[in-house]
Amino acid sequence: MGNLWFENSEGKERLIAAVETWKDIYHCIDEFIKQCNQNKILRSKEIYGEDYDESKVRLFKSYYTRIWQQEDGRWRIDVGSHTEFFITDVPYEVNHE
Numbered sequence: 001m002g003n004l005w006f007e008n009s010e011g012k013e014r015l016i017a018a019v020e021t022w023k024d025i026y027h028c029i030d031e032f033i034k035q036c037n038q039n040k041i042l043r044s045k046e047i048y049g050e051d052y053d054e055s056k057v058r059l060f061k062s063y064y065t066r067i068w069q070q071e072d073g074r075w076r077i078d079v080g081s082h083t084e085f086f087i088t089d090v091p092y093e094v095n096h097e
Contacts, residue, residue, distance in 0.1 A: 002090035004028050009083035022093050029079060029086055033060055
């Protein structure tokens with residue numbers, strides 16, 4: 001059993017899930033991104049009301065994933081934001097699909 005953290009653009013980490021496998025990790029990351037996008041849509045609707053235009057809301061989409069081991073032994077996962085990352089202490093599995 002391990003954990004998955006989200007590190008924001010200010011370098012602050014927060015625990016987002018307890019995970020066991022890399023399949024769990026990818027699922028949690030996908031769900032986290034979906035929830036963030038949904039929150040962005042809801043905030044935009046609240047702010048713009050009748051003037052809300054879905055085509056102008058920039059939702060996050062991950063086009064790649066990079067993974068590397070940090071000095072502390074945990075794994076850093078970059079899904080394309082360049083400033084925000086996911087971190088896990090679950091040992092990396094080469095064939096984790």
